[in-house]
Amino acid sequence: MAFIVIATANAHKVQEYRELIQDNRVELKSLLDYPAFPGVEENGSSFKENASIKALAACKYCDVPAFADDSGLEVMALNGEPGIYSARYAPTSEERIAKLLKNMEGVTDRRARFVCVIAIAVNGEVIDTFEGEIRGTIGFEPKGTNGFGYDPVFIPEGETRTFAELSSEEKNRISHRANAFKKAAEFVEDQMNCLNEDF
Numbered sequence: 001m002a003f004i005v006i007a008t009a010n011a012h013k014v015q016e017y018r019e020l021i022q023d024n025r026v027e028l029k030s031l032l033d034y035p036a037f038p039g040v041e042e043n044g045s046s047f048k049e050n051a052s053i054k055a056l057a058a059c060k061y062c063d064v065p066a067f068a069d070d071s072g073l074e075v076m077a078l079n080g081e082p083g084i085y086s087a088r089y090a091p092t093s094e095e096r097i098a099k100l101l102k103n104m105e106g107v108t109d110r111r112a113r114f115v116c117v118i119a120i121a122v123n124g125e126v127i128d129t130f131e132g133e134i135r136g137t138i139g140f141e142p143k144g145t146n147g148f149g150y151d152p153v154f155i156p157e158g159e160t161r162t163f164a165e166l167s168s169e170e171k172n173r174i175s176h177r178a179n180a181f182k183k184a185a186e187f188v189e190d191q192m193n194c195l196n197e198d199f
Helices: 011-020 047-062 083-088 093-103 168-174 176-195
Strands: 002-006 026-030 066-075 111-122 125-138 154-156
Touching (some): 002 011, 011 026, 011 176
Antiparallel strands (some): 066 111
């Protein structure tokens, strides 16, 4: 069985990935299983750099293949903010949403996109990265109770509901994380034979 660690202690992310992984040959662990992990500073200047930093740190600490994602919300009218600082925009999810909506008061261009970059590290080296995105708009008030982060105010293209109003199955069919994960999973499947000893 393949054994891989996702470099996050975010239980919501872990659950999303468990739902995305349909291969029973893969056993997914997370940093919740490694409580002594010292953490890592996400000081990159892009989603790709931050994902790579986290994947590499987890791979070296856990001594097994690891992957990490860095994701965030980019709002066109705010010049791409909050971007790579999405999780640090304010102390809590509620405060982050409140700050975003305040910064968008009077703004008619509500276009935005969620971005996710997944990095895979094996044997102490990042072997590839994969990007996914979904475009949509920012609502005027939070709606829905599912999901996490900015989900209550993000309305994906083709929908009238926010991410937080969608079921996890609906979200996982279209989300930025699902799109990036699909590319990463296809890569792993293609490489499974030559990486078999590592996995």
